[in-house]
Amino acid sequence: MMDLVQETPDDWWEVEALYDLCFAPGREALSSYRLRDGVPAVPELCLLSRDADGILGGAIRCWPVRIGPARAVLLGPVAVHPTRQGEGLGAYLIGRALDVARDMGWRRVMLVGDAPYYSRFGFQKLKDVKMPPPTNPDRVLGVALYPDAWKGIKGNVRKAKD
Structure with missing residues (x-):
């Protein structure tokens, strides 16, 4: 494994290139990116994985958000290089980010994603939590x-804001 x-500022461009490789063009037009604009990520929850040769295999980033007065972590994006997919690295990144968030005192984590994949980590549909449009409400999980x-x-x- x-x-x-923890991601450093020097890793930023390489992680962005991984996200560009793994996600469709226009990923930054998604509503979740509007929640990240101008807001610093939670550094302890921005993790990456490199192999013994220093090659980036996967990355995850997380941001703080608010729902009413409550704080939550917005998990994602998470990406695994195509040559490393199927090894469990994505699950490892997600699991570790959840553990670190809990250790930091965060109470809740949310994301926009596929319920069948994320349910194994305990994520469930958040019926009463609304992401900015055009997010599919069935993909809002916590x-x-x-x-x-x-x-x-x-x-x-x-x-x-804080």
Whole structure:
């Protein structure tokens, strides 16, 4: 298994190139990117994996968001280089990011993604949480890092100001 390390500013362009390789053109037009604009990522939750030769195999980034007065982590994007897919690296990145978020005291994590894939990490549809359009509401998922962390949380997801 590859080691995970915290992303540094020197890694930024290489991680961006990985995201460009793994995602469709126009990925930055998605509503989740509007929530990230001008907001610093949570550095401890921006992880990457390099092999013994220093080659980037995968990366994950996370940002703070707000739903009403509640704070949450917006997980993603997560990407694994095509030559490393099928090795469990994506699951490893997600699992580690969730563990670190919990250790940091974050109570809840959300994302926009495929429920069949993310349900294995405990993510479920957030019926009362609304992402900015044009997000498909069936893809808005969340996981509680502590019991009842999503209880009573509802409303529009917006940029974190702090």
